[in-house]
Amino acid sequence: MSASWLLAALYLTYVVAAAAGFIGRAIGASAQVFVEAVHLIAVTLGLALALAIGGHVLVDGNIFLNGGWFMADPLGCVFAGLVALVGFLAGLYSIGYVRHDVASGRVSRARVGTYYGFYHLFLLTMTLAATSNNIILMWVSIEGTTLSSAFLVGFYQDRPALEAAWKYVIICTVGVGFGLYGTVLVFSNATAAFADPASAILWTEIVKHAAQLDKSLVPIAFAFVLVGFGTKGGLFPMHVWLPDAHSQAPSPASALLSGALTADALLIVIRYIVIANGSIGPAIPQTLLTIFGILSIGVAAPVIFVERDIKRLLAYCTVENMGIIALALGLGGPLGITAALLHALNHGLAKTLMFCGAGNILIKYGTRDLDKVKGLMRLAPASGAVLIAGSLALGGAPPFACFVSEFTTVVAGVEAGYWWLMAIAVLLLAVVLSGFGRMIGGSLLGAAPAGMKSGDLGPLILVPLGLTLALVLLMGVYVPKPVRQVVAQATESVLHLPQAASDAGPGTRSALLWPDVLFPHPRAGRAASAPDGDKTAPRSGG
Template sequence: MSSVLPILLLLGPLVGSLAIFALPVGKEASRTVEIVHVAAIGFLLVMALAVGGVTLASGPVGAFGQWVYVDPLAAIFVGLVGVVGFLTGLYSLGYIRHDVEHGELTPFRHKLYYGFFNLFLFTMLLAVTANNIVMMWVAVEATTLGSAFLVGIYGKRSSLEAAWKYVIICTVGVAFGLYGTVLTFSNGSEVLADPHGAILWTTLFANAKALDPMLVKIAFVFVLIGFGTKAGIFPMHAWLPDAHSEAPSPVSALLSGVLLKCALFVIIRYYAITMQAVGPEFPQTLLLLLGFLSVAVSAFLFFVQQDLKRKLAYSSVEHIGLILLGLGFGGPLGLGAALLHAVNHSFAKALLFCGSGNVLMKYGSRDLGTVKGLLRVAPVSGVLMMAGALALAGFPPFNVFVSEFMVFNAGLGSGWIWLTIGAALLLTVTIAGFVQIISGSVLGKAPETMRKGDLGFATLAPMGLLMALVLIFGFAVPQPVTTLIGRAASVVAGGPATALEPPTPIYGIAPQLQLEARR
């Protein structure tokens, strides 16, 4: 169905970014910059939810001759960009004001921050709504442009080094994605009656069984390496800890909560084509291998970190590994678990990265050896940080527990028993690391010289909303979300878009633990 909604969705952050760049520089203009920013992210949230609602009610929507296309799979990631982008954008107001007041940012950099923030949102939206596979690659490459300036916004040696490392590694990595894109296009143009149709993912997916199997396999390997670099998959993750730790905290939340998932979305698109063309065994084996390695390596690197934000960055690599395991286990349950875990991790990680921003504003340090007694110094921030850490560690009743349980359930059900047990044992290392954060930094003894008092409403309110989402998705995943996930899982598996069965309450928690396509 052709619709103007995807166009409006893309125009919101793009127009907001251009308007902010066009505004003058100065303390008086800074308030106008913030007003335009809030209007842009508010419009983005409304349009993202509207596009998701139309997709849910009427099926896929497209625009520009199907170059822009939102099906149930894309709608999930559009929703992530809209919700997490809106909440981290709100959190930015208090966080960036603090940096300006303390001389960390000039009014000029204040304007640049909000301009590139909205540009970053636009490029991520373009990546997840692109049906043209070349435009999909261009959009993922373009996300580097907006986010690299945000990583190096402070202009310090460490932040500039992290920004350049990010640009170089991701540009080289995503070049492999271009090779995969070109191979896929050339493969499709050879077998399709209309070679121009090979540029569209929907056409390639519909004719996947006619593609050359060997070229499909080679293309998928290139795609997995290329876009896997941007997704933070081991061993292509080297840029991630530096970029996450040096960027402003709301940008770190976007990088971890949304950008990694956008790159993963592209991999899922090619994964669907590959399964149709050569069967599930080849792509699933690759995903299981890289997923398990990502979990194994990141768990130990996570545990030894003393920098809070670097610790959270390695946690992101681990959770990307869990998503890959869910995709690799396959079936309606594995695919659904992977997609739900992508959503759950985004909310929980955005919460904790915003919490790290509060820690940095309060203590002036990210060193866990210095940050002690947060609960006594800033009680609300302490409670939210503790809840976020418990959520990411996978404790009930938080949302990550639900999707992790589903991933392991899918692994056992698909016969990968020892791989599943190994991944579960590795998660105990991560749990120990989060308990370390809670016992030392949140519950420890506060420094005597530390001034007590919580941060302002502007930083606490967005965290409170993220905390609400973490709990809601832990107790009862909303029915529209379960329906979208069920239809998206069915699309990836090559079947019709079908809804999920209603959630079944289990010991007071009402998650969907068995994602099965309606027969």
């Protein structure tokens, strides 16, 4: 049975919504409600379709469209789902936020359509990147994300916003240009080496025949890809555009940029890890990723502690979290890959919460300067509570989501034998937590500045935040089963050649539950045979 229409419908949803936005812009101020209505329908429908695709992939296997150019596989589903989810949550928040911008005169009513138009164009390109099986198209989509989101970064059209947008486009197009070069190297090599050159453009085919690729070329290509897409992913030292762009965009757009886009770019890196694993083995990619990962954490963590602009602080936190994902990928193994994928989801949710929460600060105080923001908890208790919870979540504290994936990363590191590296990483994460603790103590608690009116923001703003917080909490205490399964299958597909997965029938596929993949420890059998016990309960096994 073909479920290709689901994928096509997902693209079409965003295309239509983007078109509606631009039509609304053409009509002008009177179209605001129409544009908002289409936007809400589109983000909701997009999420529903993405979840349906995920469910379908879990049960019946991969979905292909247009001769295999487009594909929903478990790995892509993790990220397409993330994009749709963040798009939905930040999309809900956008309504209240943009209306506030209009009311405060920062944005004219007529330009609301522009915002939503680019918002959906951005979602479309990110979704394409996550569900593309054509490696050139992957690059085109990522380049497309830069161009569509640049207009969101520069949306306010004031001096800092334009500067940020300029830097963003220049650095990312140049960076992603390196990605194109890597892509071309792999593609041309595959064309020459494969029996069927026509298939050389498909990622699935390249992975299948990865062993035939030139072993001296693949490391070069991988380095190009890592630098190129790592630029979009915000890895040090290519991250310089990120704090500017993330701090200048409207807050819900920052959430998309940080929560969805950076992870989406790293997905492309993961795709090439799979190719490299099949060709030259995991050693070189893992080493490179580990270095980029730990450096990104190391550079970002101290900045998080001292930065006084809340959105820049969050932007550096993005660099730090992308570092964690890269590090987890570098550690490899089932635990490392699982940790990386889970962390992409968890970070996306937590960062959506925080960037939107930072939006509340902007609305309330009109500044991002943490030295001027005081006592939010007194003025707007609900916003304050959400921001406190979000900060702790990003700091990696339980019971919030990031704790789970960061802990898994540490276990993966110890398993891989990188004790010392993990020690450095967790110390840096402690710095991050203290940075957030400092931020909470300095700006969210304490007395409010004299003369500020207290009162929380309306339900349009608070309900999306509450929803996001609930998800962050849920992912921290109980990862829902379908999510575990998708992550498990995605991990599986990263670690093994995909024919193993596609050859297996639908039944065996859905039977691959996460734990078996997550904990394939040589001595795991003992854990099952040894019941928990204590000194009074004699233990068997062991």
